[in-house]
Amino acid sequence: MIRPLLFSLVAIYISVVPVQQVQASSQPLLVIAERQINLSPRGVSSSDCLLVRADGRVYLKRRLQSYPGAPLKIGAYQAVLSPAQFKQLRAILDDKAIRALVTFTEPEIPATVSMRHDVKVEIRRKMGMQRVGYSDWKGHPPSSSREDAPPGTRQAQMQAARALKPLLDWLHNVETMKLTPSTGDHTQCSQ
Numbered sequence: 001m002i003r004p005l006l007f008s009l010v011a012i013y014i015s016v017v018p019v020q021q022v023q024a025s026s027q028p029l030l031v032i033a034e035r036q037i038n039l040s041p042r043g044v045s046s047s048d049c050l051l052v053r054a055d056g057r058v059y060l061k062r063r064l065q066s067y068p069g070a071p072l073k074i075g076a077y078q079a080v081l082s083p084a085q086f087k088q089l090r091a092i093l094d095d096k097a098i099r100a101l102v103t104f105t106e107p108e109i110p111a112t113v114s115m116r117h118d119v120k121v122e123i124r125r126k127m128g129m130q131r132v133g134y135s136d137w138k139g140h141p142p143s144s145s146r147e148d149a150p151p152g153t154r155q156a157q158m159q160a161a162r163a164l165k166p167l168l169d170w171l172h173n174v175e176t177m178k179l180t181p182s183t184g185d186h187t188q189c190s191q
Helices: 002-026 083-093 151-175
Strands: 028-038 044-053 057-066 073-080 113-125 128-139
Touching: 028 151, 044 151, 057 151, 083 151, 113 151, 128 151
Parallel strands: none
Antiparallel strands: 028 044, 028 113, 044 057, 057 073, 113 128
């Protein structure tokens, strides 16, 4: 009686483990979303979302709109990182300044802002997802800027911006790669 039960439990465990491993490997290692909004009369709004899988495949979704009234342009692209690019990314993600960042909470931003820059990053760690980022903004009147935010908010945003700069530089370098158009639906980049 115990033997068949033990065999059944082992069979269930063996059949479940590969599914869990496949699900874990399909989760992104990294998602970076960068959004810039300029609401001036000749402003441009753009957002880029880059998803990096553990096997080095990357997916980039770009949105761009110029004002006044230009149509929204959306593009989706894919590529595979070189071993050197992937090693560089791992080193950036393992930096203690990024690991030490607190979970990102969007600050309260006044409705009068005319320029805004947001960066949101999700990094898969052994203990779960690390969600970090920052926002910067300027507005009219000038008192509607990050510099006039409460000191704790301002300090946290500036610390995150400094820590994430190497990652953003890496992102901008990847965006210059020769990328192939993609038709895949990458829901993590559905911003």
